[in-house]
Amino acid sequence: MVGFHEEAVTFVDESVIYALKGFQTTKPVINPEFYLNNHVYQIWLFKEDKNEINEILKDFPMFKPYFWHYGGVDLVSPTVNKATAIRKIKEKYPDYQLICVGDGHNDIEMLKLADIGIAMGNTGYPELKEVADFVTPHIEEDKLYDFFKENKLI
Numbered sequence: 241m242v243g244f245h246e247e248a249v250t251f252v253d254e255s256v257i258y259a260l261k262g263f264q265t266t267k268p269v270i271n272p273e274f275y276l277n278n279h280v281y282q283i284w285l286f287k288e289d290k291n292e293i294n295e296i297l298k299d300f301p302m303f304k305p306y307f308w309h310y311g312g313v314d315l316v317s318p319t320v321n322k323a324t325a326i327r328k329i330k331e332k333y334p335d336y337q338l339i340c341v342g343d344g345h346n347d348i349e350m351l352k353l354a355d356i357g358i359a360m361g362n363t364g365y366p367e368l369k370e371v372a373d374f375v376t377p378h379i380e381e382d383k384l385y386d387f388f389k390e391n392k393l394i
Contacts, residue, residue, distance in 0.1 A: 242280065254288075256268065258286075282315065340353075344363070351371050360379055
């Protein structure tokens with residue numbers, strides 16, 4: 241579960257460990273009562289098998305799923321996402337060009353709305369690269385600044 245300032249899982253098992261590999265270097269906070277003391281803005285669901293996740297999601301059509309590259313998915317309100325924030329920013333600053341950079345499934349809508357959408361080369365989501373105006377080198381190449389300079393974005 242994700243709150244405004246904190247996040248927690250209700251328990252840790254093999255599915256959680258599998259899904260979080262590559263994301264966190266520390267063990268997640270375990271708090272089965274997190275939702276009792278925090279506003280929850282996002283729910284995490286962990287299963288190594290994406291088919292099992294899709295079966296579970298059939299019972300929860302009120303959530304928009306954003307899949308991770310490992311066995312996890314973010315569940316959020318369909319009306320609140322990065323694209324919602326981008327619309328607000330563009331509304332408030334209509335005279336500015338907005339550049340957005342993303343690497344995840346939850347970045348697709350954001351890049352579609354950006355004036356300039358940039359997909360990170362390390363993304364595991366081909367559909368993100370398809371909607372992007374640019375694709376950077378892999379993050380481990382440490383060439384993001386060079387990429388921006390070469391493409392006259394800064």
